[in-house]
Amino acid sequence: MGKRLVSLLADASYDVFALVHSMPSDEDRHYFSNKRITVREVDLLTFDPSSLPQGVTGVISLAQSAYFRDFPERSKEVFQVNVVANLQLLDWAVRSGVKRFVLASSGGIYGGKRGVQFQETDDFQTNSPLGFYLGSKFCSEIILQNYRQLFDCAVTVRPFFIYGPGQRSDMFIARIINSVRDGRPITLQGPDGLRVNPVYVDDAAVAFARALEVNGNKTINVAGPDVLSLRSVAEGAGLHLGRPPLFEAVQGEPVDYVADITIARQVLKLEPRPFAVGLTETLGSK
Secondary structure: OHHHHHHHHHHOOOOEEEEEOOOOOOOOHHHHOOOOEEEEEOOHHHOOHHHOOOOOOEEEEOOOOOOOOOOOOOHHHHHHHHHHHHHHHHHHHHHOOOOEEEEEOOHHHHOOOOOOOEOOOOOOOOOOOOOHHHHHHHHHHHHHHHHHHHOOEEEEEEEOOEEOOOOOOOOHHHHHHHHHHHOOOEEEEOOOOOEEOOEEHHHHHHHHHHHOOOOEEEEEEEOOOOOEEHHHHHHHHHHHHOOOOOEEEEOOOOOOEOEOOHHHHHHOOOOOOOHHHHHHHHHHOO
16 A cells, blocks of 8 residues: 555655655555655664654554564564554654654454444453454554644555555455465355454555545544445355355354445545445456
């Protein structure tokens, strides 16, 4: 999503200073072609914000460790990127007079629950394990809460299952698509599996761009308009790929990760595309 967001902001006449873990590939270079974009390669494990430019008016932090699944082997690196780097950015932003800060969290921090749509005011079950990655996102939210009065705009965005062309193969929707394509069975708890409302990558990028223009302190769910079971996601992919999905039943009760997106629609004026449209755009590029 980051490369699309950078391009979107530059096209909207922002001057963008983009921190990336590695320089854009030839395939992605067009996202960074706008002359308003300056790209700098940075390792957040050894991040020194003192080298950042002066005169920055807003920060969007999409900090995300690539090792989020590697617990406990890479837990220190995950914490450094997902928590410590955000604290360093916040501290630098306050001292540098930055007025707007947008943080990428995750819809997963609510934990799964059957038959509800999560609202931003819902309490978390902090005595239930979230997993280390989601715990790190929760930590970053708490840190921003303590800094938020120092900004004109402090927004936490909680995206739910971003998907789209070129996504990493180990991400949720991409894994389903690849399983259908490769003829690997998809495991279901219950007849249809969990339910989600995933958001297309371009719509998520729009949400983050608009969050930068919000006044005050907000927490905003960002998700798609359609609530879908795991079975229906796989069947939709199967229709596009011309290959019926294979399913494997397992014991257990499924939980849902479904967001209420009323605030995103009201505050960000976000109208995310239907999943069928986003899936067509995703698979049309493959």
